[in-house]
Each structure stands twice: as structure tokens, then as C-alpha cells.
Amino acid sequence: MSLIAILISLVLERSFSHLRDYRQFDWFDKYTDKIKKWSDERSWQGPVVVLLILLGPVLAVIIINNLLEGVFLGLFSLVFSTAVLFLCIGPQDIEKQLDSFLTAWDNEDEAQAKEAATDILGEKPPEALSELQQSLVERVLIVGSEQILSPIIWFTVFAMLGSGPLGVVLYRISCHLQSRFGQQSDAFAKAVNRLYAILGWVPAHLVALLFAMAGSFVDVIQHWRERRTEWQDDWQKAASLAVIAGGLGALQMPASVTEDDVSSEDVPQHVRAVMGLVLRSIVILVVIIAIITLTLFGH
Numbered sequence: 594m595s596l597i598a599i600l601i602s603l604v605l606e607r608s609f610s611h612l613r614d615y616r617q618f619d620w621f622d623k624y625t626d627k628i629k630k631w632s633d634e635r636s637w638q639g640p641v642v643v644l645l646i647l648l649g650p651v652l653a654v655i656i657i658n659n660l661l662e663g664v665f666l667g668l669f670s671l672v673f674s675t676a677v678l679f680l681c682i683g684p685q686d687i688e689k690q691l692d693s694f695l696t697a698w699d700n701e702d703e704a705q706a707k708e709a710a711t712d713i714l715g716e717k718p719p720e721a722l723s724e725l726q727q728s729l730v731e732r733v734l735i736v737g738s739e740q741i742l743s744p745i746i747w748f749t750v751f752a753m754l755g756s757g758p759l760g761v762v763l764y765r766i767s768c769h770l771q772s773r774f775g776q777q778s779d780a781f782a783k784a785v786n787r788l789y790a791i792l793g794w795v796p797a798h799l800v801a802l803l804f805a806m807a808g809s810f811v812d813v814i815q816h817w818r819e820r821r822t823e824w825q826d827d828w829q830k831a832a833s834l835a836v837i838a839g840g841l842g843a844l845q846m847p848a849s850v851t852e853d854d855v856s857s858e859d860v861p862q863h864v865r866a867v868m869g870l871v872l873r874s875i876v877i878l879v880v881i882i883a884i885i886t887l888t889l890f891g892h
Contacts, residue, residue, distance in 0.1 A: 737871035793832030801839025808843025816842030
């Protein structure tokens with residue numbers, strides 16, 4: 594059942610782009626603000642507030658999942674699982690953003706290329722070609738992991754435990770909270786960053802392994818040996834650093850490049866290469882899930 598939900602969600606993601614408009618989290622932001630305000634009035638901080646925020650969506654998913662289980666031979670449960678997974682993928686349409694950037698770059702439209710790069714990076718892009726290339730490559734690797742591969746991984750893991758939607762909702766909430774509050778320095782932000790790091794650690798390392806399978810396995814191992822001290826010293830950054838190291842290794846790209854190493858032709862080439870790596874990794878992940886499903890439930 595989980596494999597079918599994953600396949601349908603990916604088909605919807607690629608074939609019905611207008612459905613992405615339903616990935617609106619304004620309701621969750623309002624809900625979060627109310628819980629934080631209510632907690633602040635009682636001087637509650639940190640992990641307690643995060644747990645209260647998680648409580649509502651988690652209970653809702655558990656209740657709905659249990660009510661729908663077995664109804665019409667599990668059809669309603671499949672629809673619910675598919676809908677939740679689809680809504681939790683993204684919300685950034687990285688492939689469309691990259692197409693806009695590459696089209697502008699090929700047309701030598703500097704203003705449009707900068708605007709597209711800003712959309713991808715979420716900030717003003719670097720002026721130097723080497724920094725721009727590195728920033729785009731690393732951003733695509735992180736987005737591919739956080740917004741596509743890791744949600745599918747958590748959905749699959751929790752599906753084996755009885756509730757795929759619960760796993761993907763927990764992960765998406767952690768990413769959304771980290772994106773919104775992670776740069777702050779209060780107790781709540783620290784708790785949010787810890788939750789994000791905990792839920793991101795396992796899938797990030799699996800994603801790095803997927804990159805190795807989709808690219809150069811030997812170079813991934815080499816990159817990990819060279820850079821593993823970076824995330825050993827800061828476990829809360831382990832998820833993003835492991836993904837970046839795995840992706841750069843799979844693409845046989847150095848961890849850093851100088852301006853002399855990059856030309857204007859190299860930038861679109863490397864951007865296309867990293868997107869291709871992410872797409873191949875998605876295919877590999879789905880095949881692995883299919884093999885596990887058939888092995889466990891095929892008899």
C-alpha cells in the first residue's frame with residue numbers, strides 16, 4: 594500500500610503541477626503562533642512548546658489513519674496516505690526553478706538568471722561564478738534530500754510501523770519550523786533545531802548512500818573520509834553536511850572551487866548534473882522500496 598501511495602504521489606508531483614498550490618501552510622503558521630503565544634503567557638519554553646505544537650497534527654493524523662484503516666479494503670486509507678505524502682513533498686518546485694535559471698543563463702539574460710537564482714537560494718546569489726555554482730549545487734542537493742527523498746524515506750519507515758502519514762508529517766513539520774525559526778537564538782529555536790537535526794540525521798545518511806549508488810561510490814567514500822570531522826564536531830549540522838559530501842562525491846566535484854576553475858559554461862553543466870543525480874536517486878529509492886515491499890509482503 595505504501596509503495597502505491599509513493600508512486601501516485603510522484604506521478605501527481607510531476608504531472609499535475611497545479612496541485613502544488615494546495616501545499617499551503619498558512620494554517621499551520623497561525624496554529625504555531627497561537628500555541629507559542631499561549632505558552633509564552635505561561636512562561637513555557639523550548640521543548641515543551643515544540644511538543645505542544647506537534648501534538649495537534651500528530652493526534653489528527655493518528656485518529657484519521659485509524660478511522661480509515663480497513664474501510665473499503667483500505668482504499669480510503671490509501672487516498673489519505675497519498676494526499677498527505679503529496680502535500681508533504683516540497684513545497685519548493687526546484688525543477689521548475691532550475692529550468693527558469695538555465696533558460697535565462699543560456700539566453701544570457703543576467704537579470705532573469707539572478708532572479709531565478711534568488712528563488713532557488715532564498716537569498717541574493719553570489720557574484721563570483723565559483724561561489725554561485727557551489728551555492729546552487731549544494732542547495733539543490735539539500736532541497737532534493739529535504740523535500741523529496743527524506744519525506745519518502747520517513748513515510749516508508751513509518752508505514753512499516755503502521756502509519757506512513759505520521760512519519761512524513763513529523764518530518765515536514767520539523768523542516769517547516771526550522772525554516773521559520775531556526776535562525777533565531779531563543780530556547781524555542783534551539784529545540785526546533787534539535788528536532789530537525791534528530792529527524793534529519795538518519796534519512797540524510799541514507800540519501801548520501803543513494804547519491805553514491807546514483808553516482809561515483811568511491812568518490813563519495815573519499816569525500817566522507819575527508820569531511821566527516823565537520824559533522825562529528827557539530828552533530829546538528831550532520832544532516833546537511835552528509836548530504837552535501839555525498840552529493841559532491843557522487844558528482845566527482847571538489848568540496849570547494851576557485852574562480853579560475855569555473856567558466857560560464859561550467860555552471861549550467863553542473864546544475865544539470867546535480868538535478869540528474871537527484872532524479873536518479875529518486876528512481877533508485879523507489880526501486881529499493883519496491884524490492885523490500887515484494888520481499889516482505891509478496892508471499
